[in-house]
Amino acid sequence: MGKIAFLFPGQGSQQAGMGKELAEANEAVKELFNKADEVLKEKLSSVIFEGPQEKLTLTVNAQPALLTASIAILEHFKQSGIEPDYVAGHSLGEYSALVAAGAFSFEDGVHAVRRRGELMEQAVPNGLGTMAAVLGMERGPLADVCETVSAGGNPVQLANLNCPGQIVISGSRQGVEEASLKAKEAGAKRVLPLNVSGPFHSELMKPAAGEFAKVLDNIHISEAKVPVIANVSAEPMQDAGEIKGKLIEQLYSPVLWEDSVKKMLELGVDTFIEFGPGKVLSGLVKKIDRSAKAYPVFDQQSFEAAVSALKEEN
Known part of the structure; x- marks a missing residue:
């Protein structure tokens, strides 16, 4: 049996209704949506569950919404007892991966990505x-x-x-x-x-990076319990100081997703589980290596399919 990596999608994957079915069936999942509302002091959960899609897609909403939905889906998956050897996330998804790895709390993650979204929107006037x-x-x-x-x-x-x-x-x-x-x-x-809404992962985001460093100064970052493959280097990181530096760099640096997946394959990963709406990252994994196994988990049906496939492999 090869190693397992958990993957978390980035902005663009958001869909109204994501995580709703699992929240209705699982109290611990529902609790995470409630916690996000508390942190943001607004009913983000109703935008996540009901839409409208245009409102959900605004950067300031999409980022905390995706992190919340991804971690909520992961919470439901925990009952399977399957643990990752590595985690990785695409752009915004790197924050979900860091919450999954215990590098920072869910609440701090939600707060950080809301501020990240605001600063990214402010860095370059809309349309430029x-x-x-x-x-x-x-x-x-x-x-x-x-x-x-x-x-x-x-x-x-x-x-x-x-x-x-x-x-x-x-x-x-x-x-x-x-x-x-x-x-x-x-x-x-x-x-x-x-x-x-802006030129993300380009040098034009440098003004946002300076401001965002201050946000991270006020968040407790711990050593990650499992290695997180960093977007900016496609290398594993666990050290709290390194995590902080890489998150600031990530705002204006390219996301090396293909390199990150190849690195995990090199490290012995043969199974990828994607937590979030849709199957974007699972599709990319298959394009990078056809022989890799990728399972998107976003509702009860996909959860059951992934777990039974993984149990069969063992």
Whole structure:
């Protein structure tokens, strides 16, 4: 039996109704949604359960909502007794992973990502920065395109290296538009503009990082109980000081998701369990390594399917 990694999705995966079925069936799960409401002093749970989707998708809501839903789904999964050897999360999901690893409390996690969302929204006035997904292009040539465009005065850079042939670029609106055209000229199959409120994981987020460091100063970070594969380095981290530094860097650095999954495979992981709405990360895992096993868990049915598959493997 190989090792198991728990994965947690990032912004963009949010869906109205996520975690609702499990909250109705499990008191401990429901309690987490109530706790999130207490921390934020508002009824985020009703936005999570009822929507509307537009309100849930606002960065300041999506970030605490996804962390809450992911940890709630994990809470339900705990009854299986299955424990991870590693945890990892995509961008915002790294916070869910750190809560799962015991590096900080659920309440501190909810507070931190609400502030992170606010600071990310404030860092660049709406409409001045954006992101786009580039499909069917290697990272080297795409990085060259971004460097050329940035040198011309419109910053743009690689932001999410998700899987082979799927890379998200981020930066100023002009930079992203220019790089998108140049990427197509250089052979990219498709470029899809993303519906995001800012240029996340780009240098333009540096002002937010300085402010966010102060938020983390007021949060108690412990050593992680299991290694967390960091977005910015694709290496395991457990030390509290390192975790803090990497979370600040993560705001303006690329998310090395493909490298992170490859690192876990190298470390002997062959089974990935995704906690959160949808199956985005499970899909990326399969694109990175077809032989890896990936199980998304988001409701009772997917929970039962994952547990019975895992028990069979043993």
